[in-house]
Amino acid sequence: MTTRPAPLTARVPGSKSITNRALLLAAAATGVTRLRAPLTSDDTLAFRTALTDLGVRISGTDEVWEVTGAGAGPVGAARVWCADAGTAARFLPPFAAAGRGEFVFDGSDQLRARPLRPLVDALTALGSKVGSGPGGALPLAVTASGLDGGEITLDSSFSSQYLTGLLLSAPLMRGPLTIRATSLVSRPYIDMTRALMHHFGARTRQDGDGTITVLPGGYTAADLTIEPDASTASYVFAAAAVTGRSVTVPGLGSRSSQGDLGFVEVLRRTGAHVEVTDSGTTVTGRGDGALTGGFEVDMGDISDTFMTLAAIAPLADAPITVHGIAHARLKESDRIEAVAGNLRALGIRTDEGPDRITIHPGRPSGAEIACYRDHRIAMAFSVLGLRVGGITLDAPACVGKTFPGFHDELRRLFLDHPTPQGT
Template sequence: MTTAPAPLTARVPGSKSITNRALLLAAAAHGVTRLHAPLISEDTLAFRTALTDLGIRVSGTDECWEVTGRGDGPVGDARVWCADAGTAARFLPPFAAAGRGTFVFDGTEQLRARPLRPLVDALTGLGAELDTVSGGVLPLTVRANGLAGGEITLDSSFSSQYLTGLLLSAPLMRAPLTVRAEGLVSRPYIEMTRSLMHHFGARTRQDGEGAIRVLPGGYTAAELGIEPDASTASYVFAAAAVTGGSVTVPGLGTGSTQGDLGFVEVLRRTGAHVETTASATTVTGRAGGALTGGFDVDMGDISDTFMTLAAIAPLADAPITIRGIGHARLKESDRIEAVARNLRACGIRTEQGPDRITVHPGRPAGARIACYRDHRIAMAFSVLGLRVGGITLDDPACVGKTFPGFHEELRRLFPDHTTPQGI
């Protein structure tokens, strides 16, 4: 009888999604909020800096950030640099529009390529005065005099972040906001947003037709502990599956607000053993890292983790098809095409459509992985590199966007396996 390996405890940093939402909620709240164990990464530091550009005071240590809220939107004129942070570009313009002044938002070339049109149209419909270049991208100028509220329909087929941005600032509007989100993707992120809004005292409800209504009244400061990032945890969970090891992530349990924890249920379909308790989740791989394929899975609600599955899918015993991920073509990179190209470079056959990819089993060869400045591409293919020698990353440092210590943690957890090296 084979003895199951003892689980290793992974050090997964705080959730980016929770950290950045909580930063904005704290900035809008009355009083001082303490955020415990925030994620310290390029994206969250960019979001924090953008808030200070808007006049919000954020202080404290890496273990606890203290945010002194305004109790309203920002006032004055400011230029706001969003760097590469899509959440900053999508969450902060509604916050600025709820205030008073002129605010100019800009970011890197990569961020300038990401669409903002649905958000621009929605804010214009709520009474904001906006200037943007053709196509609705950064740079974006907001001439703010508060937002009236009302009823709008929002195209949410590209990203759920447009809806989140509107919801977060809705309690600062003069009247209730009702949003009907058409084609909503990544729905669990909206439930996370509403849960955090309620934690800070907002009142929201969803009607039978799917519309979300938010009442005015602002926010109240609150203590909040940031749980580990479920999207980031997908890499160490997948690594356990492909190495036949066992990894536990404390703080990610049955009460998590992060939909991406659902990735472990996909790993269960590959044959991994999964145990989720109130306080932690553990994934244990089968002997030799054997994976079962031959299934079709819709990952539209957890699309940030589809690359984790796709990168290890060649190790399965039959093809795996991932669907519902068309909006992933509009992230930091065209993630479907980026995954397909890198797998082809490893000698693996793939097929793709507008919103899907099929990965066939094979014997991956070492290759230079093109990261496209996309942290999730780099981390996903690093997991494949635990089983395939000769995998290198052209931009290993891009993981700093969400997990600056990723490579070191992977080596600590799996010292007997090869980990990719940058060139």
């Protein structure tokens, strides 16, 4: 009779997606909002600093951030540095356009390479004056006099963040905003955005064809506790699967608004035991860490976790194909090519297409992983490193973008505890 090992409790930090959305909502609301257990990382600190550059007052401790909102968009003039944070570059220009003044947004070379054209076109169609860098990228110069609202069609095939940025600031507009998003990727993030908007008092509706309308009226301050980051949790869940351990992430359960928790259902297909309750989620690997392959999976809605699966897929007993992830080529790196190239460096056969990758079983050898300054590449291949000796990272510190303590936590959970026994 097989007995499952007692679960270890993972310390997964707060959701980046929720933290940054809540920061903007609190800044746009009337009154003081307390955000409990926010993620403190490179991306969220960049977002927080960008808001303070726009005149928002934020104080507090690492455990609680207090945001004093003005109930409107920013007023005045500011130069805003977004660093590497794509959410800052995509969420804050609409917020500025809903205010009054002259605002310039810029960021790192990595962020300047990421597309913003759909957002620039949408803001222009809504009556804002926006100047941009080559191809509609950073730097962006926004001349703001408020926005009237209206009806627009938005190309959302590259990222759902353009839609999110417009939705978040829509209640600050003078009239309703109706958006028809075409070819929308990562749809669960839009559900999360609307849920958070409702928490702060906004009124939205979604029609049967996916068109979303947001009514004017602003936001009201509302305290919020940030739940653990589901994308980040994917690494400890995958590590449990390949080591035969059992890991629980408390506070990340069936009521979560994060679509990336769906990653555990993919792990279930590899043979891991998964339990999701109201209070948390537990993943337990087989005693020998074996994985079942031989399947295809569309991870378009949870594309931030496809690398987690791809990195451990060589350990499966048959090929695994991930598809629906074309937009992952336009993230911090071309994530499909980055994963394929690193797997090849480890001696693993891969096949790739515009929106897919197939990973074949094999015996990975040690090699240095090219991280491309992409936190998710670094964390995904660190999980494989629990089973394969000799794997190193060329930029281990890049995990600080979302989880500064990642390497210490992985070591605590999977290297500082004895291998489970019992059959």
